[in-house]
Amino acid sequence: MAQNKPNAFMAFVADWRACNRFGRGLSTSEAVAKCGPIWEGMSDRERGQYKSKAKDSNVLERESKTERLNCPGVHSKMQVEKNEAIDAELQMKRNIKRIVLKATNSMKLEEREFLFVSFNYFTKALNGDVYQPAELSACRFSLKGGISSNYSTMINPGHIIFGQTSDAQDHSRTTHKLPLPPNAMGEKNLGNLYSDTLKWLSASNDEEDEQYDHPVIVYTTPELMPVVKSCFRYLACEGDTDKHAEKIMVYDICYLFLTLKKTVLDLVGVPSDHMNIHVTNSFFRRDFFEFSSGIACDYHEEVDRTKYCTKSMVLRWGYMISHYICGDLAIPLQPRKHVPIEVKHSYTVTPGDSSLALDGTWTDSGYSGY
Structure with missing residues (x-):
């Protein structure tokens, strides 16, 4: 039982x-x-701290692993977790390469859709890797079509993790500026939210994924990977849908960018030896679409926190990848899909030179200073 x-x-x-x-x-x-x-x-207020304790216990229980012993009989949990993290990262990189290679071999690289996901959170539990979700956004992206659709919602978990109100206030004030529970905006039924989100994300799975019940793969920045993983677990746990908690795999968007760029350069006959993960990470840190208007949700536009809006984040990631790769494939950049609406590009595609943007020397795109 x-x-x-x-x-x-x-x-x-x-x-x-x-x-x-x-x-x-x-x-x-x-x-x-x-x-x-x-x-x-x-009252509901008096019960709130116990609901929070139960929530934390449920999420932490799912994250816990049996500790192992080393030869002297000392717990080696940290080493085990380190090795598991290394293995998981290597498996993730192999899977990303396999996905891109499969699309390339089938001549569908330009049409292959990828899912980008970002979360904002209210606070992080002190005794575990548990983030309490506040806002979720996702988008579908392909090189040819750019951003084809997006999904965005704010989240109201009902209460703040017990004892974390002050930390949540500080985090909100310095980042997304979202009101805290119980006055938070957005969806309150987290179980329904998780089911709806999983359904929306699963629409991108192909026939093989559906046939073999493959997990949905989403991409986010390395810094946000633990946040996105934890927030999905939080929603799954709240909705009593633990059996579906492993249906979503979270991968590194910077490594996807690197793999796509190197693959495209090889296709057009341009050397790609200079490309590495440090280069692609630096482009995401620059985030030169950060101050583009009209890509954030109405709330964050109003409070002037567009940089921290999750909708703005996922759209900016698509724009950055489009900006650095589409020129190599002579794909025209469409406003709203590949670039923000107000951006005008005037570059000319020259296969031998267009990739120089990755060395910081491509300056005919309408941007300067990078």
Whole structure:
């Protein structure tokens, strides 16, 4: 029989027994009977801290792994986790190369769609890698079609992780400026939100993915990978859909960019030896579409926080990849799809020279200073 998940009421019972000398002498069933009427008389605000504790316990339980011992019998969990992280990164890179190679061999590289995802969060739990989601955005992107569609929503988890209100206020004030729960904007039913998001993302899977039940692969920046992974787990856990928690794989968009660029350069006969992950990472850090108007949600446009809007982020990633790769394939840049609406490009495609942009010498695109 599957073990029951911790819930808010049982978190209250445990706290009551720990703080009440009389309660420590009761069995669990007796304590539950004693606490029932007390719980019924509590307000939603009073119950909030116990809901938060139960939530954190559920998410952390899913993340926990059995500790192993080294030869002297000492826990080597850190080394095990380090090795697992290295293996996961290598597997991710192999998968990205396989995806791009498959599209290239089938002559569909220009049409191959990729999913970009970003999350904003309210706060991070102190005792685990748990981020509480505040905003989600995703978009579909291909080299030929640019950004074909996007999905964006704000999220209201109902309450802040217990004891984290001050940290959440500081984080919001210095980044996305979203109001905190319980006054947060957006979707409150996180289970439905996760199901709707998974459905939207899964629409990009091809027939082979559907046939073999392959996970959905999404891309984000290296800095946001732990945030995106944790926020998806949070939504899946809240919606009681743990069995689908592994349906979404989060990959490095910078490594995708590198793989695409090197592949395209090879296709057009341009040397690609100078390209490496440090080069592609630097372009994403520059983020020269950061101040483009008209690509953020209405709220972040109004409060002047477009840089931190997740919708703006995923669109900017598509624009950056388009800017650095489409010229090599003589793909015309379309406003809203490959570039922001107000940007006008005037470059001429010359296969032998267009890739010089990656060395910082391509200056006929309407931008300067990079």
